Amino acid sequence: MADFTIIGSGAGGSAAALELLKNKKSVEIFEEGIEYKNNRMTVLESLSKIWRNNGITLFHGKPILNFAEGKCIGGSTVINGGVIAHTNEEILSKWDDILGENFFLSEDFNKKANEVEESLTNENKIAHPEYVSNSSKLLIKAAKQKNYIVMPTKLAFKNIKTIHNHPFGCENSNKNSLDKNYHIKIKKLGGKIKGKSKLLKIYKNKEFINEILIENTEDKSLKKIKVNNLVLSAGCTQTPKLLLQNELVKKVNPLNFHFNLKILCNYNDKVNCQISSLLSHHIREFEKDGVLFMASNYIKPLIASYLSFESSTKIKEFMSKFEFGSVFNCQIRPDFSQAKINKSIFFNDTVINWNLHDKDFEKIKKYLKILSELVFLSGAKEIILPIEKNNQIFNDLQDAIKRIDNLNKKDLEITSVHAMSSCSMSKNDKNITNTRGLVNGFKNLYIMDSSILPSNTGQHPQLTIMTTVKKLIEKNLESNKF
Numbered sequence: 001m002a003d004f005t006i007i008g009s010g011a012g013g014s015a016a017a018l019e020l021l022k023n024k025k026s027v028e029i030f031e032e033g034i035e036y037k038n039n040r041m042t043v044l045e046s047l048s049k050i051w052r053n054n055g056i057t058l059f060h061g062k063p064i065l066n067f068a069e070g071k072c073i074g075g076s077t078v079i080n081g082g083v084i085a086h087t088n089e090e091i092l093s094k095w096d097d098i099l100g101e102n103f104f105l106s107e108d109f110n111k112k113a114n115e116v117e118e119s120l121t122n123e124n125k126i127a128h129p130e131y132v133s134n135s136s137k138l139l140i141k142a143a144k145q146k147n148y149i150v151m152p153t154k155l156a157f158k159n160i161k162t163i164h165n166h167p168f169g170c171e172n173s174n175k176n177s178l179d180k181n182y183h184i185k186i187k188k189l190g191g192k193i194k195g196k197s198k199l200l201k202i203y204k205n206k207e208f209i210n211e212i213l214i215e216n217t218e219d220k221s222l223k224k225i226k227v228n229n230l231v232l233s234a235g236c237t238q239t240p241k242l243l244l245q246n247e248l249v250k251k252v253n254p255l256n257f258h259f260n261l262k263i264l265c266n267y268n269d270k271v272n273c274q275i276s277s278l279l280s281h282h283i284r285e286f287e288k289d290g291v292l293f294m295a296s297n298y299i300k301p302l303i304a305s306y307l308s309f310e311s312s313t314k315i316k317e318f319m320s321k322f323e324f325g326s327v328f329n330c331q332i333r334p335d336f337s338q339a340k341i342n343k344s345i346f347f348n349d350t351v352i353n354w355n356l357h358d359k360d361f362e363k364i365k366k367y368l369k370i371l372s373e374l375v376f377l378s379g380a381k382e383i384i385l386p387i388e389k390n391n392q393i394f395n396d397l398q399d400a401i402k403r404i405d406n407l408n409k410k411d412l413e414i415t416s417v418h419a420m421s422s423c424s425m426s427k428n429d430k431n432i433t434n435t436r437g438l439v440n441g442f443k444n445l446y447i448m449d450s451s452i453l454p455s456n457t458g459q460h461p462q463l464t465i466m467t468t469v470k471k472l473i474e475k476n477l478e479s480n481k482f
């Protein structure tokens with residue numbers, strides 16, 4: 001029996017495993033998904049094989065929001081954009097108040113964050129920050145005209161000059177997703193990572209978890225496994241699901257997330273975003289408001305999805321002018337809107353609901369207008385806004401602004417890929433998770449993933465998730481709490 005049994009091999013699970021192994025604890029990881037072997041998959045193939053629910057996890061409400069997450073060895077780090085960012089001090093300070101201790105703002109947390117960052121981004125240091133991707137060039141050109149702050153982005157890529165404008169896994173081991181990085185170290189230290197192994201059931205005896213039921217997702221065979229300590233690192237939608245399904249808690253905390261709103265555009269001349277890196281810079285002028293502007297994936301299936309309302313002639317025209325286009329994204333931290341994960345009354349499943357708060361709707365409108373202006377300033381001739389049933393291609397900023405002013409909430413096309421804090425830690429002992437990542441009421445059940453972050457990061461979360469987990473493991477070991 002391993003000292004620690006970890007469920008999920010993504011950002012949280014991998015950080016936990018490595019830290020435990022370094023401290024001479026034995027570890028086994030069970031991962032529901034398959035191994036991604038650098039082979040180029042078609043978009044549909046990868047959606048069906050390494051994304052949860054084929055990339056579609058709906059937050060029900062007005063509008064319906066689509067959340068995406070990974071399901072493979074390495075978790076969402078295999079399909080993510082590889083942006084490595086620190087959470088702002090203002091947020092970290094609020095989190096320390098929630099914990100009632102100097103955890104996130106401590107020198108040690110900062111040191112650990114730098115170490116994790118270094119391990120993910122070190123190989124591209126030389127290329128950075130001089131390198132500017134084709135899509136970021138466009139955005140920088142516009143930002144200069146408005147005097148907006150633009151900053152180079154740290155990326156977990158071995159070579160950021162190589163094309164990685166592809167959201168479906170990473171070719172040629174170019175990305176430092178955790179399967180290509182942490183997992184090598186984990187295996188060297190004797191850790192075991194088993195793919196196609198889904199946790200189905202958790203058995204408890206009073207305050208202890210003593211056994212779990214694992215399904216082999218290939219042949220559907222079932223195996224009971226005894227556990228010393230169980231660590232749930234299944235991600236912010238699946239960890240709460242496991243807790244609720246197994247009746248280990250009655251309810252979970254609100255789920256925080258970021259909005260992504262994308263604008264598709266075309267230029268008169270070739271801009272060749274498809275052959276350059278996904279992005280190399282962010283506009284950080286509105287960072288304090290939790291808003292970042294950046295380029296997004298420019299791939300044919302994505303373009304087609306934007307154009308689904310259009311005639312086939314228009315789609316053909318856009319596709320044939322592939323080298324002339326780009327997609328820009330406005331990532332917004334909601335200030336009021338959250339989602340709720342509840343047990344479904346019909347099946348042994350969970351359902352996620354949310355509502356777009358009026359103030360966040362106004363925030364979206366404000367920043368969509370700013371991004372539209374930037375896109376036109378970058379030289380775009382036509383833009384398509386993220387509005388469902390929008391039958392308009394705009395070639396004038398004022399028309400686009402008018403359309404945004406007349407928007408109906410339910411017509412917005414919002415997606416999200418960053419979610420967190422559904423089992424957030426706090427000093428309140430009525431809360432789900434305590435300040436050591438232990439589920440209250442249990443002696444050997446821990447949560448170590450995006451679910452435990454106290455609230456919204458407002459930034460890309462992978463680095464903060466990994467640092468938090470690393471520090472929590474150390475905290476438990478130092479105080480002999482495991």
Ligand SMILES: Cc1cc2nc3c(=O)[nH]c(=O)nc-3n(C[C@H](O)[C@H](O)[C@H](O)COP(=O)(O)OP(=O)(O)OC[C@H]3O[C@@H](n4cnc5c(N)ncnc54)[C@H](O)[C@@H]3O)c2cc1C
Pocket residue numbers: 007008009010011012013030031032033068069070071072073074075076077079080081082083084085167197198199200233234235236238239242417418419448449450451460461462463465
């Ligand atoms: C498309 C996309 C782009 C993103 N871009 C960025 C970015 O550029 N920068 C950034 O910082 N963040 C980015 N993120 C977010 C970041 O990747 C996630 O926040 C982070 O990986 C979450 O870590 P986690 O450990 O909570 O979950 P995950 O990394 O998702 O890992 C959870 C793992 O648990 C497994 N699992 C779930 N249930 C079970 C079960 N019952 N049994 C066994 N295994 C199970 C899952 O299959 C999954 O592999 C992006 C995410 C996506 C989807």
